[in-house]
Amino acid sequence: MDLKFLQELIMPAETKIVMIIMDGLGGLPLEPGGKTELETAVTPNLDALAALSALGLTVPVGPGITVESGPGHLGIFGYDPILYRIGRGVLEAVGLDLDLGPNDVAARGNYCSVDAAGVVMDRRAGRIPTDVSKELSKLLATRIEDVEFLVETVKEHRLAIIMRGPSLGSALTSSDPQKNGLPPLLVRALNPDSEKTARLVNQFVERARKVLVAHTPKQLANMILLRGFDKYPDLPTFPQVFGLRAAAIAVNPTYRGIAKLVGMQVLPVDGGLVTDEFTTLEKNWNEFDFFYLHVKNTDLAGEDGDFARKVSIIEEVDGLMPRLMALKPDVIIVSGDHSTPAVLKGHSWHPVPTLVYGKYVRADGIAEFGERACGRGSLGALPAKHIMPLALANAQRLAKYSA
Amino acid sequence: MDLKFLQELIMPAETKIVMIIMDGLGGLPLEPGGKTELETAVTPNLDALAALSALGLTVPVGPGITVESGPGHLGIFGYDPILYRIGRGVLEAVGLDLDLGPNDVAARGNYCSVDAAGVVMDRRAGRIPTDVSKELSKLLATRIEDVEFLVETVKEHRLAIIMRGPSLGSALTSSDPQKNGLPPLLVRALNPDSEKTARLVNQFVERARKVLVAHTPKQLANMILLRGFDKYPDLPTFPQVFGLRAAAIAVNPTYRGIAKLVGMQVLPVDGGLVTDEFTTLEKNWNEFDFFYLHVKNTDLAGEDGDFARKVSIIEEVDGLMPRLMALKPDVIIVSGDHSTPAVLKGHSWHPVPTLVYGKYVRADGIAEFGERACGRGSLGALPAKHIMPLALANAQRLAKYSA
Numbered sequence: 146m147d148l149k150f151l152q153e154l155i156m157p158a159e160t161k162i163v164m165i166i167m168d169g170l171g172g173l174p175l176e177p178g179g180k181t182e183l184e185t186a187v188t189p190n191l192d193a194l195a196a197l198s199a200l201g202l203t204v205p206v207g208p209g210i211t212v213e214s215g216p217g218h219l220g221i222f223g224y225d226p227i228l229y230r231i232g233r234g235v236l237e238a239v240g241l242d243l244d245l246g247p248n249d250v251a252a253r254g255n256y257c258s259v260d261a262a263g264v265v266m267d268r269r270a271g272r273i274p275t276d277v278s279k280e281l282s283k284l285l286a287t288r289i290e291d292v293e294f295l296v297e298t299v300k301e302h303r304l305a306i307i308m309r310g311p312s313l314g315s316a317l318t319s320s321d322p323q324k325n326g327l328p329p330l331l332v333r334a335l336n337p338d339s340e341k342t343a344r345l346v347n348q349f350v351e352r353a354r355k356v357l358v359a360h361t362p363k364q365l366a367n368m369i370l371l372r373g374f375d376k377y378p379d380l381p382t383f384p385q386v387f388g389l390r391a392a393a394i395a396v397n398p399t400y401r402g403i404a405k406l407v408g409m410q411v412l413p414v415d416g417g418l419v420t421d422e423f424t425t426l427e428k429n430w431n432e433f434d435f436f437y438l439h440v441k442n443t444d445l446a447g448e449d450g451d452f453a454r455k456v457s458i459i460e461e462v463d464g465l466m467p468r469l470m471a472l473k474p475d476v477i478i479v480s481g482d483h484s485t486p487a488v489l490k491g492h493s494w495h496p497v498p499t500l501v502y503g504k505y506v507r508a509d510g511i512a513e514f515g516e517r518a519c520g521r522g523s524l525g526a527l528p529a530k531h532i533m534p535l536a537l538a539n540a541q542r543l544a545k546y547s548a
Numbered sequence: 549m550d551l552k553f554l555q556e557l558i559m560p561a562e563t564k565i566v567m568i569i570m571d572g573l574g575g576l577p578l579e580p581g582g583k584t585e586l587e588t589a590v591t592p593n594l595d596a597l598a599a600l601s602a603l604g605l606t607v608p609v610g611p612g613i614t615v616e617s618g619p620g621h622l623g624i625f626g627y628d629p630i631l632y633r634i635g636r637g638v639l640e641a642v643g644l645d646l647d648l649g650p651n652d653v654a655a656r657g658n659y660c661s662v663d664a665a666g667v668v669m670d671r672r673a674g675r676i677p678t679d680v681s682k683e684l685s686k687l688l689a690t691r692i693e694d695v696e697f698l699v700e701t702v703k704e705h706r707l708a709i710i711m712r713g714p715s716l717g718s719a720l721t722s723s724d725p726q727k728n729g730l731p732p733l734l735v736r737a738l739n740p741d742s743e744k745t746a747r748l749v750n751q752f753v754e755r756a757r758k759v760l761v762a763h764t765p766k767q768l769a770n771m772i773l774l775r776g777f778d779k780y781p782d783l784p785t786f787p788q789v790f791g792l793r794a795a796a797i798a799v800n801p802t803y804r805g806i807a808k809l810v811g812m813q814v815l816p817v818d819g820g821l822v823t824d825e826f827t828t829l830e831k832n833w834n835e836f837d838f839f840y841l842h843v844k845n846t847d848l849a850g851e852d853g854d855f856a857r858k859v860s861i862i863e864e865v866d867g868l869m870p871r872l873m874a875l876k877p878d879v880i881i882v883s884g885d886h887s888t889p890a891v892l893k894g895h896s897w898h899p900v901p902t903l904v905y906g907k908y909v910r911a912d913g914i915a916e917f918g919e920r921a922c923g924r925g926s927l928g929a930l931p932a933k934h935i936m937p938l939a940l941a942n943a944q945r946l947a948k949y950s951a
Contacts, residue, residue, distance in 0.1 A: 510920060521924065523899070533612075534610065538897040546616065546629075547616035
């Protein structure tokens with residue numbers, strides 16, 4: 146069942162769908178037999194909603210596969226994340242509203258700390274302050290041969306890099322060794338069209354290393370890592386495929402970027418809190434059929450290994466649910482793009498607790514929103530990409546299939 | 549796992565499989581938290597059978613997809629309903645035992661009521677009596693250029709139409725707007741081979757409109773709607789693929805048609821009641837390996853929004869189960885082709901409660917046949933097409949797979 150099959154069944158309706166994505170929602174207990182972050186959180190509103198919902202565990206890409214945010218979001222947005230791919234560099238660039246041309250190549254960068262031997266000690270350079278990062282990024286922007294290198298700080302150590310010039314390819318390996326204790330890797334071309342780009346990228350990285358060391362010899366950010374090389378992708382959009390006027394409510398540029406790439410209108414959020422995102426939802430309620438609302442801090446708490454903070458952020462979202470219910474959406478999805486268990490301090494492969502609520506949902510009658518409760522739900526363990534068709538069906542936006 | 553893979557594993561056996569399909573079996577509660585039709589029905593025999601069965605919820609085509617009877621049945625018969633498609637017109641024609649040649653194009657027709665502006669007021673023309681419908685159908689049969697139009701009443705407002713002549717194609721859009729309040733659509737060709745057919749079909753519809761209005765100006769049936777254009781399909785059959793001498797016990801022509809297309813022998817039923825179908829089963833017990841027994845009225849009650857009637861039909865089937873058990877089938881499947889919740893008054897996307905009983909089934913020990921009970925079953929939420937391999941395995945008709 147591909148997007149084209151679905152597209153042919155789409156019919157117009159007046160219904161509204163809201164998708165709340167708590168980033169990295171799925172978790173693990175601190176000790177065997179214990180409760181996960183979500184199970185620990187006191188969530189009376191989500192539990193009440195679960196009682197009226199169909200529950201399941203979504204698998205972002207496949208069993209055992211840990212995903213980054215890009216494929217995690219593509220899955221829950223209804224796209225097959227193996228078929229449709231967006232390099233992380235493109236997500237960062239589009240998220241920052243940078244002008245990404247069809248022949249440009251974008252990359253995601255990190256400032257990092259290396260020791261005297263060149264081994265990576267901290268892949269995030271101690272999460273350096275954003276203002277320091279921005280100052281350094283100005284020094285890195287350059288031109289090598291006929292290619293322009295644009296460098297923009299996303300936030301803290303995170304960079305968006307755009308290469309602009311003739312004959313660039315994006316089939317490149319990463320320079321990021323993905324863990325501390327290893328040296329950065331040379332970037333290699335995976336096809337002949339990308340060989341020039343690989344050569345120039347390696348020159349760019351070497352220049353960046355010298356510039357950073359020369360700038361302030363003892364600072365944390367003394368090297369960069371690059372990954373996620375890609376060009377602007379050609380994705381079927383939410384209006385085209387699903388017939389939805391879709392809006393995105395997200396603070397973080399990565400998620401604003403991916404939403405824009407799938408054809409959502411990215412709404413301004415006045416302030417950076419989840420409550421501000423709910424205010425944006427309320428203000429724009431009449432203008433759209435579909436709202437994606439993204440909560441970032443669950444993932445950050447998980448990555449920091451902070452179980453208690455992840456619990457409290459889930460409770461914060463739960464406390465805001467009455468404001469969503471007051472809008473009387475026809476269909477609500479609460480899920481995540483992947484799991485980020487605090488005990489793993491990173492993304493993981495575990496399926497993600499998910500509820501689908503609506504007037505015509507066949508509710509499981511399980512009054513609890515948690516990993517094990519969802520494991521008992523009637524949706525079973527299902528590919529994340531199946532959630533959008535279920536949401537559309539429950540919103541009565543899919544016609545009957547006949548031959 | 550396609551049919552060819554399965555076919556290579558088939559081995560002969562003396563076992564018997566019975567598949568009871570209650571049309572539109574799956575339902576919804578009248579109120580949130582309430583019971584569905586099946587959960588409401590008092591079904592001691594099905595509950596006892598469930599206790600000895602593996603339970604699950606079958607998904608006819610894919611999550612969120614609502615199906616017509618054709619793809620719904622193909623799925624539960626083991627065929628991928630996206631890969632194998634049969635136009636509704638073919639189902640109706642074959643179900644009526646009309647002679648459908650390899651170059652003929654069949655369509656499903658409805659008598660409908662339109663207002664003075666040509667807008668459809670009732671897609672079923674008040675379900676006009678079958679004898680009136682038959683009389684009108686005689687008036688519609690005609691010849692346009694070198695193409696013969698045969699028109700047969702199936703029942704009430706429902707028609708089977710066959711076009712016979714040179715150079716006909718079946719890649720045609722529907723004229724049925726699928727809901728009241730819209731005008732009929734012009735039929736369009738989807739490829740050049742079907743352009744002649746589209747042109748003649750539109751002429752045929754225009755002529756039918758004039759004939760019907762002229763006949764009795766104030767009657768309900770003053771227009772027709774056409775859909776489901778197709779030619780005779782080339783399906784692998786039950787004897788070929790599954791090695792089964794298969795019989796169909798169904799009263800309604802559509803289901804007799806689809807059974808015939810997959811190579812079942814369609815048995816005569818003396819009377820129109822479910823009890824008569826069970827009598828046919830008993831009479832023919834020694835002659836076949838596989839029996840498909842179809843119960844139509846669950847779907848009709850659902851379509852009429854009659855929750856109580858759907859409950860009572862399920863109870864009627866339950867009451868007949870001892871007659872089935874007395875035959876000692878090796879494997880029993882009880883399921884539906886799709887859901888038809890009374891609250892939706894139509895087919896829906898909800899997965900279908902299903903039980904697989906047999907001596908070697910690993911029973912779940914859940915002594916209840918209902919949506920939520922099946923949602924807890926070990927089969928989980930599974931594609932309907934997976935039921936046939938399970939039935940064959942439990943009937944010890946599948947050899948071990950080795951490379």
